[in-house]
Amino acid sequence: MARPMQVARYWRHFSEKYRLIGGKCENGHVHFPKRPVCPVCGSKNIEEVQLSGKGKVISWTIVRNPPSGFEYYKPYPLALVELEEGPIVLAQLTDVEPDEIDFGMEVEVVTRKLREFEEDGIILYGYKFRPPVE
């Protein structure tokens, strides 16, 4: 695999991947990630919106044969999380046993390491979701 020296490729998504910034159109439709055109009404008048990071699991899987680069973490849970603002986000779940995951389980966003490249390579961070910590 080609060596991932393109730091900019990852750096340009910091606001979405570290802070969960999405988009909200003039008619109030919220989406994630932020897009140039509202997927609901077609408006191009979109502003950034900070998402709460609280949501519910609507479906999940356990990845046992991961794409290369993720072998170290296997098996890992991957879920579709519906945020309280509406958008659905795909992310790994963390700090949870596979047996505990269920439909409608409440989760909150956390920042975690997602992947690292060999030796002098870069380390990728981003959002994962976990059961809420009181």
Added chain:
Amino acid sequence: MRKAVIIGAGMTPVGEHWKLGLRDLAVEALFNAMEDAGVDKVDSLYVGNMLSGSFVEQENLGALIADWAGLGNIPAVKVEAACASGGAAVQEGVKAVLSGLEDVVAVVGVEKMTDGWPSDATRYLAYAADAEWELFHGASFVALNALVMRYYMKTYGYTEEDLALFSVNAHANGAKNPYAMFKRPIKVDTVLNSPYVADPIKLFDASPVCDGAASVIITTPEKARELGVPKERWVEIAGMGRAIDTINLANREDLLTLRAARIAAEKAYKMAGVGPEDIDFFEIHDAFTIMAALSLEAIGVAKKGEGAKLAKEGQIAIDAGYPIQTMGGLKARGHPVGATGLYQTVEAVLQLRGEAPSQVPDAEVGLTQNIGGTGSNITVNIFRRV
């Protein structure tokens, strides 16, 4: 308006072709199709392929394959629409013929997937997903389909056993196809006892990583007559449709509707002047059993939520109301991704000529449906006996 007919079809067996490279497979299938049509030259070449750059570091397949096949200085390009590349390439070939720009067109679909490591294959296949928002989080293609399958089972009350019936049917038919990768019938327990790849998808819910190539020759009825191809060997491409949906599964308005398939099917039905009730057999894209269920719903054969019910009721077998995967489908025949749409097309041709190993009696109209991505890029083609 001009019409387009297929006058030749050819393929290689699907499998792990360790002794053959991408170009060998493509040229073998192409020559088989040209020989079948009785032509020794074509006006242009369209190559359906998804991942040649990743798997074997080769792009520019138009030049590579036309050159290697000795087709001369014709126009030749690769068509890519993820796993629907083959179905899309057929449509580009048909468009060239219908436009009047080209009279005799060759289309070949090829994929060489077994030259690399399996985990790399898993990574490359995920390139059809959204790289920044799906693969970035470690999503494999199986995992994305697993999210849909679990949600489908929960929403409509199906079990893993219910969906396994699609695999059982595919293997029963594939067992008779000499070109299939897997030629053994299986039982529901075979599926249920196979290991999870991404729960609830098990190994036997999923199509295999493999190599293969298939090809067709397309022309007009007038030219077919001029070339001396007997009419009973013509198969008309009567309808075509293609549409996209959100590339990122999480952005889908409804996780359980293959909207792109529905739109593509509506277009194809309209162009062909037929409805789902007129179709004698269906080659749908069962890369995973869940996709077979959703596809039946999207193309209008089953109501929403009832795709898996058709399998439970035994309606998908060769001798039942809605025969699907008559040559084994992606599950048993195999799924060399960019070639699959061409295998489906060749299978439709064999059925309509009455030459299929698992023949649907008196088949007159057939439908192929080819899915790219997690339902994000879908092609539907309808074929009719002339």
